[in-house]
Amino acid sequence: MLAGIGGDLEEMAFSLGSSRWRVFRTVTLSLTVPGLANAFLLLFAASLADFATPLILAGNDFPVLPTEAFLQITGMFDLKGGAMLSLLLLVPAGIVYILQRKVVARRRYVTMTGKGRAGTSRSSVAPWAGRALMAFCLTVVLFILYLYALLLIASLVMSFGANHTLTLAHYRVIFTEGLPAIEDTLIIALIGMPIGGLYGVIVGYLVARTNFIGRQAMEIVTMLNYALPGTIVGIAYLVAFNEPPFLLTGTAAIIIACYVFRYSPTGIRTTVALLQQIDRSIEEASFSLGAGSFTTFRRVMLPLIMPAFFCRPQRGVHPLHDRDQRHHLPRLHQLDADHGAHPGEHDGIVARTRGGVLGVRDRGRDRRHQRLELGLAAG
Amino acid sequence: MIEEAEPAGILLQGVSAVMQDRNRGEIVAVRNVNLEVEPGELLTLLGPSGCGKTTTLRMIAGFQEPSGGRIFIAGRDVTHVPANARDIGFVFQNYALFPHLTIFGNVAYGLEVRRWSTTDIRRAVEEVLELVGLAGFGERLPNELSGGQQQRVALARAIVIRPRVLLFDEPLSNLDAKLRVSMRGEIRHLQQTLKITTIYVTHDQEEAMAISDRIAVMEGGRIVQLDTAEALYRRPTSAFVAGFIGRANLLHATVRSVADGLATLDVGGQTLVMPADGVPAPGGAVNVVIRPESIAIEKAGQGPAAVVQIRTYLGDKIEYEVAFGGQTLTVVRFNPAGDEAVLPGTVISLDIPAANIRPVAADS
Secondary structure: OHHHOOHHHHHHHHHOOOOHHHHHHHHHHHHOHHHHHHHHHHHHHHHHHOOHHHHHHHHHHOOOHHHHHHHHHHOOOOHHHHHHHHHHHHHHHHHHHHHHHHHHHOOOOOOEOOOOOOOOOHHHOOHHHHHHHHHHHHHHHHHHHHHHHHHHHHHHEEEOOOEEEEOOHHHHHHHHOOHHHHHHHHHHHHHHHHHHHHHHHHHHHHHHHOOOOOHHHHHHHHHHHHHOOHHHHHHHHHHHOOOOOOOOOOOHHHHHHHHHHHHHHHHHHHHHHHHOOEOHHHHHHHHHOOOOHHHHHHHHHHHHHHHHOOOOOHHHHOHHHHHHHHHHHHHHHHHHHOOOOOHHHHHHHHHHHHHHHHHHHHHHHHHHHHHHHHHHHHO | OOOOOOOOOEEEEEEEEEEEEOOOEEEEEEEEEEEEEOOOOEEEEEOOOOOOHHHHHHHHHOOOOOOEEEEEEOOEEOOOOOHHHOOEEEEOOOOOOOOOOOHHHHHHHHHHHOOOOHHHHHHHHHHHHHHOOOOOOOOOOHHHOOHHHHHHHHHHHHHOOOOOEEEEEOOOOOOOHHHHHHHHHHHHHHHHHHOOEEEEEEOOHHHHHHHOOEEEEEEOOEEEEEEOHHHHHHOOOOHHHHHHOOOOEEEEEEEEEEEOOEEEEEEOOEEEEEEOOOOOOOOOEEEEEEOHHHOEEEOOOOOOEEEEEEEEEOOOEEEEEEEEOOEEEEEEEEOOOOOOOOOOOOEEEEEOOHHHEEEEOOOO
16 A cells, blocks of 8 residues: 555655645645555454454353354254344444444555655654654564564473473474364465455456445455354355355365355455556556456556565466556666666655565465464354 | 548537536526538637537547537437547547557557557557658657657547547647647648548647648637638628637627618717628618728828727737727737837827728627
């Protein structure tokens, strides 16, 4: 999102006498509203659906809807009660969805107009503020590292908290008995990732750029899965695909389908937010040059959207774009070599790359989160 | 050199556009526009913002479907044909270059879509980049180019596919004044060389006059006058056109008498004489326009009297505001001589040749 906003808008605000904080608040932040609103929606839906975290952290002392619904179904075999509780989850999710639409719909957020710009926005943060933010981020990073270190130690001792004798016994178990599980997880994730990513981009494109009857209904339906706890979705899939001709229960296909459809909202919302920043004239230019909507999507919109999902994605995913790659990949290296000449460009590329890395990390977290959830559901 | 395609005519029959606005409801952006563009002609749609010129252009391009009427390109009804099947080239106000493609990739795009061979594409792109003065820029990315260069790329991208119709949507409004003047010359030159039927949208009357074969002046979703630049300047039919093409004084007058092809007007007690064409019968009210530069000032002449109120010295010209028959006239004298120091308060007489007074339609 941030990489798509030209430095000139911030510079403009500076020239009008705004302070750095004011520029951040009124220009930078305002232009990222679609992204923030989408992130808010996703986070809200995810916390509504979060099952494992409250269960582990609070146990029975702090009952939340997802755990209650799960216990209704698995503990008391009350499918109807569980379904009812799950449906309740959709009410707040729906309200937040409507609010988010209202906030974003009011204005235009186009910053990528197809008119290239030079210029940098590196002065938009005051030196002291930059250091403060850096310190804050560093603290967060250290805390996360600390948590991972705890996990590592726990995996290396007999019994964490009681017996701190070093051992590799746990790893032995994992890499012998647990190997099929690791393999399956990886395979399913590897298959699910490109399908889910592409599906998310396509649906996001349809939602943001096309107009057909039922478009909004489709947008809402794609969000529903996300607001429901994974357990509930899993049970729903189980029930739905338990009979021929859709007998998928027990196959990898059902897990992949579940992954793709349950986690696609991340991709859909990112795509929608990005598209709100891309001027329509870029698409129209493609049409005017004789490209149909499919070609336009594949050759123009997809490459513009994809960096949000992966770091330099076209290479692996779209061999068709190799010709274009030849044109600008060497260019990047050259810029790296003499970034003194093009400080603005260099900045942009680094920012974009960082965005890509963050995107990948996000997906990784989703997977872990889901595995934990499935593990609990199984156990 | 790029081959010439057979120039195509464009015909609009009763084209309208109704748009939905969240706050204001239905807006009629274009009302019943009829327009015929000759093959090979450069026609400009000129008007203030919100007059419907861009909407008209977008409908011709196929980006927007008209809510009524029909559009023909080269005799083919394209009203419901999508943009990518209309054989057009479009140059956008904001260039709309594909930010992820190099200059070469941008220009080659339309040819790749048309499945040209790699060697043909390379040759055609190099030719057209040469033509717009950007030879050797192929490997750069759009954001490494200046605004003028980017607009040249947009132009190259549009003409390399040899469209039968070229459409420009305020292509120069993002450039600085000097660049605008040189770019418009280049656009005109290219259009003449390639003989492509072109529709050009702008709100800049000077730009329109400089490059167009004909100009359609638009107001409130309608074409109010369509003619050559010279005819629009000399014979505007409305005060709006007179004010939009050059500068104009609008005077409200009453017809005193009509005789021998000349009409005598009364302007607050003062007398003006003009050709009788289009002037109502004696006693009727008439609006006339007079160009500021067509009025001469005499310190003691035979003409109607006026009083100088403001005198502004501008080097190559002097602008006067004079009170005339209870109304105000602007008078511009070019290349002023040193003795033309008519100070405010001076009573002067005006010399207005009859042919320079034009009747226009009642106020709009």
